[in-house]
């Protein structure tokens with residue numbers, strides 16, 4: 569368990585710093601690297617800045633730490649955002665892009681994605697799939713991925729990916745990584761920008777509390793990249 573907090577000037581700097589971290593991980597090796605991207609406007613900008621920073625995408629596998637239960641062309645699709653912000657600008661083998669099949673519905677899509685993770689991502693010492701980097705955003709209510717305050721998904725410890733049908737933020741049907749998979753990652757990044765995140769960010773800095781899902785990330789090796797407006 570650890571938390572490292574990197575303070576930078578503004579939202580653009582959060583995205584830029586995070587892109588540099590992810591690019592450094594990808595550029596440091598030619599072996600397979602697994603990166604889970606995130607939804608939200610801060611990660612979206614990070615994806616744009618990341619595109620030209622990685623010298624060779626051939627060994628990089630891309631995933632999403634949460635998705636909406638919609639098809640890839642729906643405006644609510646995180647994959648659609650990733651396609652626009654990153655995939656359209658890079659050369660990457662199609663087999664390296666791991667899309668959540670949201671159009672299958674939240675529960676089937678989650679089960680299929682978990683199976684794909686287990687198949688493709690080699691397990692670490694704790695027996696859980698070891699992502700090189702997982703990126704997460706945070707909402708003003710302290711939610712991260714699609715783990716929302718007061719919702720049961722935060723307590724799931726027997727599955728790596730779950731579906732939910734009652735997200736308080738639309739759309740209601742979603743698919744999300746769970747804490748065991750997030751905690752297993754070599755590097756777990758939380759991108760936080762904006763004054764409306766200040767209270768939740770203070771709770772993240774205070775330590776793990778199940779009422780604040782993003783704070784539970786610090787039970788893994790959490791790196792928070794936060795701007796001046798959100799910094800506690």
Ligand SMILES: O=C(O)[C@H](O)[C@@H](O)[C@H](O)[C@H](O)COP(=O)(O)O
Nearest residue numbers: 607608609610611705706707713
């Ligand atoms: O749940 C969703 O629908 C959003 O994707 C959300 O999780 C987002 O990631 C955060 O609210 C941070 O978003 P910003 O980076 O845009 O503030």
